[in-house]
Amino acid sequence: MTAPQPRPGILDIKPYVPGSSSAPGASRIFKLSSNESALGASPKAISAYNEAASDLFSYPDGGSAALRDKIAEVYGLDASRIVCGAGSDEILQLLTKAYVGEGDNIIQSEHGFLVYALAAKSCGAEPRFAKETNLTSNIDAMLALVDDRTRMMFVANPNNPTGSYIPEIELLRLRQGLRDDILLVVDAAYAEFMEQPDYNGGERLVDQFDNVVMTRTFSKIYGLAALRLGWGYCPSAVADVLNRIRGPFNVTLPAQAAGLAALDDQDFVERNRAFNREQRSWMAERLSAMGLEHVPGFGNFILIKFPDARGLNADDIQSYLGSEGVIVREMGAYKLGEYLRVSIGEKEGNQKFIELLSQKFPSD
Numbered sequence: 001m002t003a004p005q006p007r008p009g010i011l012d013i014k015p016y017v018p019g020s021s022s023a024p025g026a027s028r029i030f031k032l033s034s035n036e037s038a039l040g041a042s043p044k045a046i047s048a049y050n051e052a053a054s055d056l057f058s059y060p061d062g063g064s065a066a067l068r069d070k071i072a073e074v075y076g077l078d079a080s081r082i083v084c085g086a087g088s089d090e091i092l093q094l095l096t097k098a099y100v101g102e103g104d105n106i107i108q109s110e111h112g113f114l115v116y117a118l119a120a121k122s123c124g125a126e127p128r129f130a131k132e133t134n135l136t137s138n139i140d141a142m143l144a145l146v147d148d149r150t151r152m153m154f155v156a157n158p159n160n161p162t163g164s165y166i167p168e169i170e171l172l173r174l175r176q177g178l179r180d181d182i183l184l185v186v187d188a189a190y191a192e193f194m195e196q197p198d199y200n201g202g203e204r205l206v207d208q209f210d211n212v213v214m215t216r217t218f219s220k221i222y223g224l225a226a227l228r229l230g231w232g233y234c235p236s237a238v239a240d241v242l243n244r245i246r247g248p249f250n251v252t253l254p255a256q257a258a259g260l261a262a263l264d265d266q267d268f269v270e271r272n273r274a275f276n277r278e279q280r281s282w283m284a285e286r287l288s289a290m291g292l293e294h295v296p297g298f299g300n301f302i303l304i305k306f307p308d309a310r311g312l313n314a315d316d317i318q319s320y321l322g323s324e325g326v327i328v329r330e331m332g333a334y335k336l337g338e339y340l341r342v343s344i345g346e347k348e349g350n351q352k353f354i355e356l357l358s359q360k361f362p363s364d
């Protein structure tokens with residue numbers, strides 16, 4: 001072997017496959033495959049981004065200080081323990097790189113977000129998948145997988161792609177069942193869509209314990225996925241670790257500027273939340289009327305079951321929708337091959353999706 005070889009395990013990684021965005025042949029495309037913001041981005045964020053164009057020659061503030069202060073103000077947090085990243089993805093990757101090594105393992109739920117397993121494998125660690133109950137994280141099953149090589153546990157809450165969530169009291173129980181040296185990462189990418197009183201994104205646990213981190217993103221309700229902007233809220237020792245290993249300028253200047261303006265436009269966030277609530281319940285109702293089983297999800301997407309028994313399986317439906325310009329997400333990689341995930345999009349796309357489905361599944 002003369003060519004350079006990566007560390008063991010790297011070549012076993014199947015790269016993350018993002019939601020597709022093309023549908024050859026269709027005249028108009030509705031991309032309902034990546035849980036992007038239905039209402040786009042706040043006009044204020046777009047203006048701030050455009051204004052940043054005149055500063056493209058200069059390095060950004062390496063510590064994202066103004067942005068962290070604004071996040072702290074909006075969410076009631078301690079700015080010194082916020083670390084910003086190029087998407088929450090970067091924070092998840094950095095955490096794994098810092099805390100997991102060769103021969104270690106991480107624990108996540110069976111149908112949990114796949115980025116955690118990929119990050120673990122890239123560090124030579126084994127991802128362990130805990131059985132779920134009703135497509136919801138099962139705390140006891142997760143805790144049962146812990147052994148002396150477990151370094152991290154990841155929970156997406158609410159989870160993508162299932163849309164289910166666990167209440168704060170269950171998160172607390174999870175933390176209390178964990179050894180102090182295991183880092184619990186609560187990925188709250190969809191927190192802003194949540195309106196359930198028993199829910200908390202995880203910040204209260206972070207403030208209370210030294211081994212809990214919460215990650216958040218500007219990619220979903222804020223509609224800034226293209227800019228790659230996210231953050232983690234950490235115990236101070238973990239924030240210190242992230243600040244040592246992150247790139248010195250990991251968040252771009254336009255992303256910081258747009259993020260700041262987006263945070264200042266909470267009216268937009270409220271509009272997006274209300275729109276999502278209303279469209280999601282309309283779509284869920286229509287799916288029920290067609291007899292299609294779906295998970296009562298809490299994010300900006302719905303997971304729908306298409307069993308073979310109906311004569312049209314998930315693959316058939318995905319191709320059919322795609323040929324008509326509606327792109328949805330296949331779920332094979334999540335061991336949910338009978339399902340498709342559809343994002344709540346703009347009204348026209350949602351209507352087209354429902355209309356197309358009702359041609360195959362007439363309501364009784």
Ligand SMILES: *Cc1c(COP(=O)(O)O)cnc(C)c1O
Nearest residue numbers: 087088089113160189217219230
């Ligand atoms: C979309 C999503 C993210 C956000 O990733 P970014 O890198 O911030 O765009 C994180 N976690 C989950 C579960 C998601 O669905």
